[in-house]
Amino acid sequence: MDLGLKGKVALVTGGSKGIGKAVARGLAEEGAKVAICARTRAELDTAAAAIAKGTGGEVFPVAGDLTREADVQKIVAATIGHFKRIDILVNNAGAAPGGLLLDITEEQWQQALQLKFMGYVRCMKAVIPHMLRQGGGRIVNIVGNDGVKPIGVELTPSAANAADLAVTIALAEQYGRDNICINAINPGPVATERWDGLVAGIAKVRKISTDEAQKRAERSIPLGRICTPEEVANVAVFVASDRASFMNGALITLDGGQRKALLD
Numbered sequence: 063m064d065l066g067l068k069g070k071v072a073l074v075t076g077g078s079k080g081i082g083k084a085v086a087r088g089l090a091e092e093g094a095k096v097a098i099c100a101r102t103r104a105e106l107d108t109a110a111a112a113i114a115k116g117t118g119g120e121v122f123p124v125a126g127d128l129t130r131e132a133d134v135q136k137i138v139a140a141t142i143g144h145f146k147r148i149d150i151l152v153n154n155a156g157a158a159p160g161g162l163l164l165d166i167t168e169e170q171w172q173q174a175l176q177l178k179f180m181g182y183v184r185c186m187k188a189v190i191p192h193m194l195r196q197g198g199g200r201i202v203n204i205v206g207n208d209g210v211k212p213i214g215v216e217l218t219p220s221a222a223n224a225a226d227l228a229v230t231i232a233l234a235e236q237y238g239r240d241n242i243c244i245n246a247i248n249p250g251p252v253a254t255e256r257w258d259g260l261v262a263g264i265a266k267v268r269k270i271s272t273d274e275a276q277k278r279a280e281r282s283i284p285l286g287r288i289c290t291p292e293e294v295a296n297v298a299v300f301v302a303s304d305r306a307s308f309m310n311g312a313l314i315t316l317d318g319g320q321r322k323a324l325l326d
């Protein structure tokens with residue numbers, strides 16, 4: 063199936079590792095030109111070179127911190143300067159500290175919302191004017207199933223994700239007539255560096271070993287294992303493509319049917 067992505071320009075945030083890197087690679091494999099951003103220049107350059115080498119695609123690394131509005135403007139301007147347009151935005155760079163209500167500080171709440179929620183809002187605000195000028199675009203928000211299946215040990219991610227989903231639906235409604243389709247993908251646990259930190263955090267709060275926390279996570283998923291970054295990328299690439307032309311405001315569950323109550 064031709065996804066119609068050849069020559070399209072995509073910006074993938076958090077494209078140096080994990081899910082973002084897999085999405086950037088998936089888009090490049092389909093012939094898209096890809097800009098990737100993250101804070102750590104060296105990792106970003108290494109990822110860009112690896113994706114370009116592996117796919118033969120054009121990959122443009124641009125460093126910046128999405129918690130700063132000026133950096134977001136700079137990243138989008140650099141992408142437009144390099145590729146002359148942006149057809150696809152994949153909002154993916156996100157992290158929110160775990161913990162229980164009585165332990166999470168005011169500062170940690172601010173930190174959680176700064177990147178995972180406001181980072182997504184900032185990028186959409188910076189990219190949408192270009193998509194309006196170009197006559198359309200696709201935005202894929204990689205969110206997380208905590209937003210619809212919240213649990214106490216993942217309180218700040220749950221709240222930030224729910225806010226991302228609300229904004230996804232609201233903006234999909236607002237910009238549908240402008241041919242800008244905005245959708246969200248909600249993975250459960252995905253095997254990345256971030257998951258390694260999350261599962262260790264869950265183990266600490268539950269007072270169990272990391273191995274036991276990992277086993278409980280796998281048991282909570284009817285498929286009996288956690289997701290791979292490539293499995294998220296496969297869905298994201300499709301949603302970003304012309305083949306998903308009637309998909310707008312969708313909140314796509316991608317968690318193997320996870321039942322979070324079984325994590326206890």
Ligand SMILES: NC(=O)c1ccc[n+]([C@@H]2O[C@H](COP(=O)([O-])OP(=O)(O)OC[C@H]3O[C@@H](n4cnc5c(N)ncnc54)[C@H](OP(=O)(O)O)[C@@H]3O)[C@@H](O)[C@H]2O)c1
Binds near residue numbers: 101105205
């Ligand atoms: N892994 C999971 O189990 C899982 C489950 C559900 C949803 N998700 C969501 O999927 C997304 C990707 O997760 P992941 O596991 O692939 O994460 P990851 O492996 O930790 O990668 C995060 C990426 O974001 C970049 N990043 C972090 N902070 C940034 C900032 N302030 N500005 C710019 N870039 C920043 C990182 O590079 P630098 O550190 O160099 O900036 C890196 O490229 C996140 O939004 C996460 O919430 C993950």
